[in-house]
Amino acid sequence: MWSNHNKFFSYLSGLIVEMMQFSRDLARQLMYNIIEFKPALITPHKLISQIILEGVSRFKPLKFANFKEKNSPEVMDLIRYLKKEKTLDDTQRTLIDFRMAESKCRSDLYEDAFDMFIKCQEALQGVTSFDDTLEENFFNLGYFSDDPEFTSKAYQKTIEIRPNNYHSWNNLGNAYIDLQKYKESIYCYKQAIEINDKFEKAWYNLGATYVDLKQYEKAIPCYEKAIDIKPDFDSWYSLGLTYTDMKIYEKAIYCFEKAIEINPETELWYILGVTYSNLQKHEEAIPYYKKSLEINPNNPLVWYNLGITYANLGRDRDALPCFEKAVGLNPEFDLVWYNLGIIYINLGEYEKSIPCFQRVVEEKPNFDKALYNIARAYNFMKNRDKTLEYLKKFVVLNSKWKRNAYKDRSFEWLWEDDDFLNLVG
Missing domain, CATH: 1.25.40.10 (Tetratricopeptide repeat domain)
Known part of the structure; x- marks a missing residue:
């Protein structure tokens, strides 16, 4: 028998909060059983209020995987109920506002959520665990927003809270790319690299930005650094495209072949064929076009380029079915x-040519x-x-x-x- 109802009350609410981390259904059933039992001094609203306050007091952020989940009507009713509760102190009210802001996130009201998070931050300045939670929520706001202006604002707040978050610097750089603010994006990627020079995504994005600016000589060492850290398909492919833009086709071929080693089931075979054609190595180009057609036989562009290659070799009879196939796929x-x-x-079929x-x-x-x-x-x-x-x-x-x-x-x-x-x- 519990001699102190408040201790019993606190124990039950804490137990339900912990249970919610593993099974919301079990937690909900336990809560209803307690309410049905109706122990002295425990009303349904009082119990539920305590459960929510126990949860928010732990400063746990809205989990990334749950960020887009819809709000349940029950939770919204409870939040509205708590907002009217006169016995709450300022800290508790701020915590309820924090949960209200998270509910705005789940309703895709990102601007409203952002403003509420800012107010919560001002009210709870210096609470480290709360700052960590805010940082993660600002990060998620930036990630899920489709508005690059808002995204940049959200990541700036993340960086303001934790300046050494290289993921935030990288994502802020991506937002600036969408805004065509290339100078700012370069600065962000460099900041991410300064914090963690093994972060290959920042090296890759920095290289891609230099390519957008047609500063190919600066892009190459960035892609090479990304490859040193993590030799993946995208980095080899992008480095190959950069060499192609510079008309350094031999090096482009090397990069494309390295990319194909990583992912053989790719239409990069076609690009290799085009690269050999650019070098006037038409015979070498043919097997690459054919390999591309094995992967995707319905690509009219590949059929067209294979036809052009045969035509350049004077093999008009071989070129003919390629062009016919191409127009069949794309009239x-x-x-x-x-x-x-x-x-x-060329084949003397003049009436068909007209x-x-x-x-x-x-x-x-x-x-x-x-x-x-x-x-x-x-x-x-x-x-x-x-x-x-x-x-x-x-x-x-x-x-x-x-x-x-x-x-x-x-x-x-x-x-x-x-x-x-x-x-x-």
Whole structure:
């Protein structure tokens, strides 16, 4: 038998708070059993109030995993009840405000929650455990907000409480990137690195920022440092892209191959093919395009580039099915239609080439080369009138190039035609 109701009261409320850490259902059932038992001096509201105060007095932050959970109506009713309780002292009221702020977080009212956390911070200055809790809640506010201005404000408060939190410096840098404040973001990433020079994310983000600013020479050592710490796919891939932007293709290939070692099931095979093509190593590019198509056979861009590679090698018969596959996957791919038309001309299938070029002109009426090749196709078919019709359209768009038409030996049979000479002369 408990001789002191207050001790009994405190024991029960503390027990329920601890139980809530493991099973809310069991804690709730115990609470209802106590209320049903109705021990002297313990009313339901008084018990529940004490439970909440016991919980908030421990200064435990809203857990990251639970940050987006919806508020239960019961909890909101209890908070509103406690706000009206006249027996609470200032500290207890601040703690209730703190829980109210957390309820705002769960309702996605981040600005309101931020303002309430600030007021709680001012009311409980110097309470270290409370500052730690506030820091984590400010961090979560920054993480979940979609507004970069607000995100930056939340992370600034986190850093104000704990300046050596390198995660906060890094995330503040990310927020500044979204705001296109690159100078500020660089400062933040450097602060994170100064606190922890083994934090590879800050090195990676610093490199990416320099790339955004086209300061490639500064980006490279950042990516290399990130790779030294943690040689992951993203760092190798981004370093390869940086070398590609600098047209240092051999080093780009090395980086892409290292990335593929980490993740072979990637469309990076396609980028490797493009890189070999940029080096005019077309034969070497082909197996990379084919490997990319094994992973994703429905990528029209890969089919297109494989077709271009075959065309560059003079293998028009091999290029033809690649272009046909590409337009089958993406009928709006104008460049494929154009190159498919070129292949048909090269193969002597002039009638098939004309609809390809016309498809391009329908979408892009000023695509002068498509008009020129329609004229060439009709020329090979010895259709004088159609040849001159499309040559005239071409000359209207590109008068500077008309002399090239005169030098084009495919028009040799028209070199003595007055109308032709008037067009290209």
